[in-house]
Amino acid sequence: MMSMEPRTTDNPGLLDANRGFYDALWTDARLVGPDSFNTWPLVCSLVSRSQRRLEVAPGLRPRLPLAATEFVDISLPAVSKLRASGASAVLGLASSLPFREGVFDLVCALDIVEHVDDDDGALSELSRVAAPGAAFLLSVPLHPSHWSSFDDLVGHRRRYQPERLLEKLARHGFAVKQSAVYGMQSRSSRLLDLGMWCLAHRRERATWWYNHVFMPLGVRFQKKLSLVSGLVDTEGVDEVFLVCRKESPSHQGP
Numbered sequence: 001m002m003s004m005e006p007r008t009t010d011n012p013g014l015l016d017a018n019r020g021f022y023d024a025l026w027t028d029a030r031l032v033g034p035d036s037f038n039t040w041p042l043v044c045s046l047v048s049r050s051q052r053r054l055e056v057a058p059g060l061r062p063r064l065p066l067a068a069t070e071f072v073d074i075s076l077p078a079v080s081k082l083r084a085s086g087a088s089a090v091l092g093l094a095s096s097l098p099f100r101e102g103v104f105d106l107v108c109a110l111d112i113v114e115h116v117d118d119d120d121g122a123l124s125e126l127s128r129v130a131a132p133g134a135a136f137l138l139s140v141p142l143h144p145s146h147w148s149s150f151d152d153l154v155g156h157r158r159r160y161q162p163e164r165l166l167e168k169l170a171r172h173g174f175a176v177k178q179s180a181v182y183g184m185q186s187r188s189s190r191l192l193d194l195g196m197w198c199l200a201h202r203r204e205r206a207t208w209w210y211n212h213v214f215m216p217l218g219v220r221f222q223k224k225l226s227l228v229s230g231l232v233d234t235e236g237v238d239e240v241f242l243v244c245r246k247e248s249p250s251h252q253g254p
Contacts (some may be wrong), residue, residue: 001087010141010174012119012237013092014116014117014155014157015074016180017075017155018074018115018155019075019200020154021154021249022059022074022075022179023075023076023077025059026059026077026078026081029081030060030081030082031060031062031063031082031085032060032061033066034062034063034064034065034066036062037061037222038222038223038225039063039137039222039225039241040063041225042137042225042227043063043064043065043137044216046106046135046137047064047065047106047217048137049105050102050105051068051105051133052074052103052105052106052131053065053068053069053070053071053104053105053106053107053108054071054072054097054099054104054106054108054119054129055070055071055072055107055108055109056062056071056072056073056097056107056108056112056126057072057073057074057094057110057111057115058071058073058078058082058110059075059078059113060078060081060082061075061180062087063108063137063235065110066085066086066087066104067086067087068087069085069087070090070099070104071087071088071089071090072086072089072090072091072092072093072094072097073089073091073092074091074093076085076091078107079091086091088245093116094109094112094113094116094122094125094126095116095118095121095122095125096125097125097126097128097129099129100129101129102128102129102130102131102132103129103131103136104130104131104134104136105131105133105135106135106136106137107126107129107130107134107135107136107137107246108136109122109126109136109137109138110137110138110139110241111139111140112196113138113140114140114156114157114158114159114160115140115154115155115156115157116157117143117157119157119158119168120168120171120172121171123168123169123174124172126172126174126245127172129176130173130246131246132246132247132248132249133245133248134245134246135158135244135245135246135248136174136175136243136244136245137241137242137243137244138169138241138242138244139182139183139240139241139242139245140159140160140165140239140240140242141156141159141160141183141238141239142159142160142161142162142165142234142237142238142239142240143159143160143161143162143234143237143238144158144159144160144161146159146238147159162231162234162240166231169242169244171194173244173246173247173249174244174245174246174247175244175247176230176231176242176243176244177229177230177243177244178227178228178229178230178242178243179227179228179231179240179241179242179243180202180225180226180227180232180235180240180241181226181228181232181237181239181240181241182225182239182240183238183239193218204251206248215247218248227243
């Protein structure tokens with residue numbers, strides 16, 4: 001697949017903060033295969049008709065198959081371990097993808113656009129590399145009123161108002177076809193506060209517990225991904241998973 005050199009206008013301080021957080025997270029972590037997640041049945045149905053695939057910022061939790069998928073991530077430990085598992089992975093940014101336009105039939109970007117200063121730039125790039133009719137899988141946190149210290153800790157720049165999110169996606173040529181409630185964040189505020197304190201003050205130990213205890217438990221007890229047509233009722237929903245389609249230019253609005 002032909003590529004081109006990435007360029008970036010991302011905030012260097014934000015980029016360094018995100019890279020530092022996730023480099024530490026992935027250094028001692030093992031790769032969890034995509035068939036471990038509740039997105040796998042959906043992915044299988046999409047892969048059967050998608051020859052060219054891209055996943056952006058998977059870390060060591062990819063949702064698309066390792067074989068025949070292109071992966072882009074800012075974390076060197078993640079990229080190195082993906083490559084060691086036989087995947088095609090490169091260092092790069094969502095806002096400057098090293099691929100030519102219209103080359104992917106399936107694009108996946110979970111828990112990423114809320115981390116960048118210029119989310120329109122990232123969505124523009126994701127749209128650019130997606131072919132007309134391509135499937136686009138996206139997850140984002142919702143409701144600015146739900147903002148907490150967890151968002152600060154993990155490097156979120158925003159939470160999305162559902163209606164404005166739909167408008168933003170439409171501007172970049174994406175139509176939401178299905179959606180579901182998503183995410184593994186603990187509902188216990190005390191447990192969440194404890195986890196964040198440990199990450200801030202006992203990062204190495206907290207990272208070990210996340211990778212070896214909490215993540216495996218989260219995978220084991222995750223709920224089935226219950227997709228509905230259009231946008232799910234978002235009242236009280238902390239994070240949403242969206243299945244979008246890249247519309248052809250003739251179907252896009254002004």
